[in-house]
Amino acid sequence: MPFWLAEAAAGWPAQAGAEKVILDDGGGVVLLENVGVRYGMGPEVLQDISFSLASGSFHFLVGPSGAGKSSLLRLMYLALKPSRGMVTLFGRDVATTARQDLPELRRRIGVVFQDFRLLRHLSAFDNVALPLRVAGTREDEIERHVVELLTWVGLKDHLRARPPTLSGGQQQRVAIARAVIARPRLLLADEPTGNVDDRMAMRLIHLFEELNRLGTTVVIATHNENLVRRLKHPCLHLEEGRLEQRDLDQGVGARPRWIQEVPSE
Numbered sequence: 001m002p003f004w005l006a007e008a009a010a011g012w013p014a015q016a017g018a019e020k021v022i023l024d025d026g027g028g029v030v031l032l033e034n035v036g037v038r039y040g041m042g043p044e045v046l047q048d049i050s051f052s053l054a055s056g057s058f059h060f061l062v063g064p065s066g067a068g069k070s071s072l073l074r075l076m077y078l079a080l081k082p083s084r085g086m087v088t089l090f091g092r093d094v095a096t097t098a099r100q101d102l103p104e105l106r107r108r109i110g111v112v113f114q115d116f117r118l119l120r121h122l123s124a125f126d127n128v129a130l131p132l133r134v135a136g137t138r139e140d141e142i143e144r145h146v147v148e149l150l151t152w153v154g155l156k157d158h159l160r161a162r163p164p165t166l167s168g169g170q171q172q173r174v175a176i177a178r179a180v181i182a183r184p185r186l187l188l189a190d191e192p193t194g195n196v197d198d199r200m201a202m203r204l205i206h207l208f209e210e211l212n213r214l215g216t217t218v219v220i221a222t223h224n225e226n227l228v229r230r231l232k233h234p235c236l237h238l239e240e241g242r243l244e245q246r247d248l249d250q251g252v253g254a255r256p257r258w259i260q261e262v263p264s265e
Helices: 003-011 069-076 099-106 124-134 139-152 168-180 198-213 225-231
Strands: 030-038 044-053 058-062 084-089 109-112 186-190 217-221 235-239
Touching: 030 069, 044 069, 044 084, 058 069, 058 198, 058 225, 069 084, 069 186, 069 217, 069 235, 109 168, 124 139, 124 168, 139 168, 168 186, 168 198, 186 198, 198 217, 198 225
Parallel strands: 058 217, 058 235, 109 186, 186 217
Antiparallel strands: 030 044, 030 084
């Protein structure tokens, strides 16, 4: 476990008898009720999506290309507004949250983008340090934590390298380090292992699982079915914009354990 995660483990008290820290977010970290999304005048890319994610849960988001996985992630990190329905994060209705309060919600969310979105003029170190600097962390702590994490993901010799000089896999590891360095309450990752070998992929997934063990809610969008079956975390399965009632290893129509009915009024 990276040192900064070990510090978190020491500093976050676990509930008696619990395997992981479960935080009270007023009914869950994410709640979607009858959500639909369309772009312009086109058809809905998400249709009647209703589910909740409990604090401290871990889910894979799976489904074919074009099923709406990226749109669902964008809803959860406040980059997209639903065309209808309600999105609630950390117990707060996003639609009625004051604009000046949205940055505080976003700071609770770590995002690993499929296209990395690193700042090209900043070094790997400074890209990863950015969330800590925004949060007002002391520079000596930033130095210690960022160097330790980048070393752990295999980038010790690239701390001062800028993104254009790094390979796709190296940029992906920088993006992951940036997303997790502030220990977010909600971590959303879009194909986070798509550009790395199997050994590094499992190392990165282990990092996500350690964060989850400490209480972070994790959602990983992936096409890697072998990874999903190997780790056996529950799945959010999208098919043609709809949330299907099945896990990856279950037949169509079976009732997955993770889905929670949104009660009718």
